[in-house]
Amino acid sequence: MLKDNHGRNINYLRLAVTDRCNLRCFYCMPEDGLNWLSRTELMTYEEMLRSCSLLVKMGIEKIRITGGEPFVRKDIMQLLTSISQLQGLKELSLTTNGVLTAPYVSELKKIGVRSVNLSLDTLDANRFFTITRRDEFANVMAALDALLKHNIEVKINAVVMDGKNTQDIIPLVEMTKDLPVSVRFIEEMPFNGDGHLYTGLQWDYVRILEEIKTKYPQVQKITDPAYSTAYNYQIPGHKGSIGIIAAYSRTFCGTCNRIRITPQGELKTCLYDDGVLNIKNLMRSGTADNELQGILLNAFGNRPKDGWEAEQLRVQHPGIHESMATIGG
Template sequence: MLVDNHGRKINYLRLAVTDRCNLRCFYCMPEDGLNWLSRTELMSYEEMLRATTLLVKMGIEKIRITGGEPFVRKDIMKLLTTLSQLNGLKELSITTNGVLTAPHVAEMKALGIRSVNLSLDTLDANRFFAITRRDEFADVMTTLDELLKHDFEVKINAVVMDGRNTQDIIPIVELTKDLPVSVRFIEEMPFNGDEDSYRGVVWDHVRILDEITDHYPQIQKLVDPAYSTAYNYQIPGHKGSVGIIAAYSRTFCGTCNRIRITPQGTLKNCLYDDGVLNIKDLMRSGASDGEIEKYLLNAFNHRSVDGWEAERLRVEKTGVHESMATIGG
């Protein structure tokens, strides 16, 4: 079992397989995209498999594949197939924007993948285009239908943005009436790839809950699962549930069980740190698995107590305005 210097269990890896994305959501990246990593800068699938195999042996039990958008990377299903066979891995899941996902749903189910997080910030096609700068709403909704048809555990992630989609909060909540989905509203964060445009969170978790409660005063608090990043609720009579993630307020750091590996192989102990170790570089320098394990254990023994400390430690060096696509969701 992996335990950090604050006594927190580490058993969850978010592995970003690419920085590239087929959408241009304004809260994630500039309209003209990013300076994409070259092929040699990215971890190869072989390097990802080596790193994940080692981490699973050390105590990682759950891996979530993120991006960028995972399905824009060539042969992603081959990687998912290999990861699904890792001895000791209890859960493999995916976060996707849904644009390219629908054709792969049946195969994902066959691999034993049960949970998919679908990014969907609005149920209005025009607002979808305004937010993402791409006309892909119909394909995302097709993916949602396919996931439900194949009985996936579906979590719909919606970033709440002042002046952009707050009118969608209640319509998205209403999805839970007839669909067995968890809709999760996420505070907007500063990871938009533009150091000048983020002005802080306007709709925090308290305000989001107030908006929902005004329409559904009967909403009930659920018991949050261990390590949950969301405050979870249910409206009586609804099939699904509602979650609110205080991603900017960072109220869940005390039970954080997750680490991240970016597309270029950088280990992040926290969403808000600037990386603590480059696993890809260690591999390419000839380090053995035993040597890499020692580096990893040392990194885990120096985790920040929370996201605020992680931000303070990096802010003078790089700030916190990188794109979420380069971090790994």
């Protein structure tokens, strides 16, 4: 088992395969998008597979594919299929906005993907357009339907934003009555990609729970799985469950088991750090796997104790402003 310098297990990799996205969610990027990475700046699929293979051999057991939006990258199923065949990997999952997902669901099921996180901040088509700046609500709902029909576990991720979608908290909770989904409310984070400083959190995990209790005072705390980033709840009689992720409050850092690799190959041992080394560049300079393993172990042995320390240590981008699409969530 991989461990960091604070004794925390590391067994979970989030691999971002692209920075590009077919939505323009205002909390993630400017309306006109970002300066997309060129093809040469991105990791190739061969480099991604080599990274995943090495990390699985070192102790990574779960890999989540993220973006940007994974399905905007050409031939993504080839990479997913190859990763799913790695010996020692116990779980392959992905996060998607659902716009292009529905046609791939049967293939995802076939290669063993058992869990998909679906980004959905509102159940109102007009608010969806306001938030995402795209008219794709029907495609996202079609993806949800396809995932449920194929018995793939669905976690719905909703970022709670003051003045934008707080009226959707209760309708999203109501989805859990008849659908076996986990609806997870996420505190808004400062990764908006527009260079503006974060103005502060209006809806933290405590306030979100209090809002849920206004309609469902009987909501009950349930056991949080190992390494859970969410506080988990269930309403008696409901098929699904509720999660609240304190992403900005950072209350779960003490059990964090995850690392991230960005589309350009930057290793992040914390969501809030600057990136600690570039795996792609090391590979392209001829670094052998045994050397790379030693470099990675050194990085894991110098991990910040929490997201607050990681943020304080930032050098390249003090005052976080990069887009979540560039770091993989």
